Amino acid sequence: MDKDNKEGLSEKIKAGESLMQQAMQALRRYHEAQGVQPAEEVEKLRLEAEALFVAVGEYQRLALGGPKPRLH
Secondary structure (H helix, E strand, O other), X not given: OOHXXXXXXXXXXXXXXXXHHHHHHHHHHHHHHOOOOXXXXXXXXXXXXXXXXXXXXXXXXXXXXXXXXXXX
């Protein structure tokens, strides 16, 4: 891997850090709510965390040159 590719990869990773932090915070909120908040709120937090981690995965796949998603 040449220097330009390394710098480009580093920039792409850095650009996704905010999204990853959001996903981690959502997961933390979900775990903290378990056994404390009503089940409906816990499920809402779980879905939020899951959606953010899916977005992280999609961003990373696209940023790293993975295949584009197929529409069924």
